[in-house]
Amino acid sequence: MKTSTVCKLSALLVILTIGTLSPLQAQNPEALFQQGLIKEEGEGSLQEAIDIYIKVASDESVERPLQANALLHMGLCYEKLGRAEAQKTYRYIVNNYPDQPETVKVAREKLALLSQTEINETEKSGELSIRKVWEVPDYLFGEVSPDGKYISYGTWSTGDLAIYELANGKTRRLTNNDSSNRSQVYAEYSRWSPDGKQIVYTWRNGMEYELRTIGLDGSEPKVLYTNKEARYIA
Incomplete structure (x- = not known):
């Protein structure tokens, strides 16, 4: 095989290999997480930080402690933005990461605080909070x-x-x-x-x-x- 052909084949294999890598395989997940922290805590760019944390948490190759931490900071960003996704994210951590007790502890504390805040706001407003728990088909x-x-x-x-x-x-x-x-x-x-x-x-x-x-x-x-x-x- 000619040298030029070998070089072209080698280059093609490199391109194909890189093409099959996820963004986090091409970039250190810990480094990407740190970028998220900079966006969240340094720049206050919460939505950009959320987008980064989603990339870290959704990649199955990432170690579970880092996944859980990314989810926790995602919840913190949602909470700062006043969005309901905060509670959903904290619940997800509690239900799916029992092997990360410290992160779960923080998530539980956050859920408790948010629930109490909702109760206090409801009491102050004098409004009745209604939540549908069951759509009865046969009752x-x-x-x-x-x-x-x-x-x-x-x-x-x-x-x-x-x-x-x-x-x-x-x-x-x-x-x-x-x-x-x-x-x-x-x-x-x-x-x-x-x-x-x-x-x-x-x-x-x-x-x-x-x-x-x-x-x-x-x-x-x-x-x-x-x-x-x-x-x-x-």
Whole structure:
């Protein structure tokens, strides 16, 4: 092979190799992170700093301590800009970097401070803060559990008593309505016991109402009261 051909091939391999490198492989990630700090703390160019931190945190080849630190400073920049992404970033750190306890500790502290700030601002303004936690597709009368973790409700589609777990969005049926006429046989109103371990609910069977109780442990429901003349029990 001629010398010129070898040189051209070598040059091509170098170009192809460089082309497959990510920006951080071509540039030291720690050095890039330091550039972000200069933008954030030295120049006050927060959005430019965020863009740099995103490059560092999103590169899988970067060591996790540096990723977590980049995310933390990204959250700090968002916080200084007054943007909601700050809380999202701090939560992401807490949920995804348990192996970085010091960074997680700072993220938790930041979340607590931001939450308290929101509460204080709401109290000062006298406004009610409303947050949608569940868009109910299939719901009859229910109640939030004493610990705030669940919502009890009657499912219109099956007629069962069920609970909805707010933390993970999962639904669990507590009863098993095997009636062939579910439009007339179903769970209706429900109330929690103070310890959150039992639910008292009304069970309609045609024109007859029963007051029942059931545990969250999967135990069979117990009938407390029956009345064939009652229009409803709530």
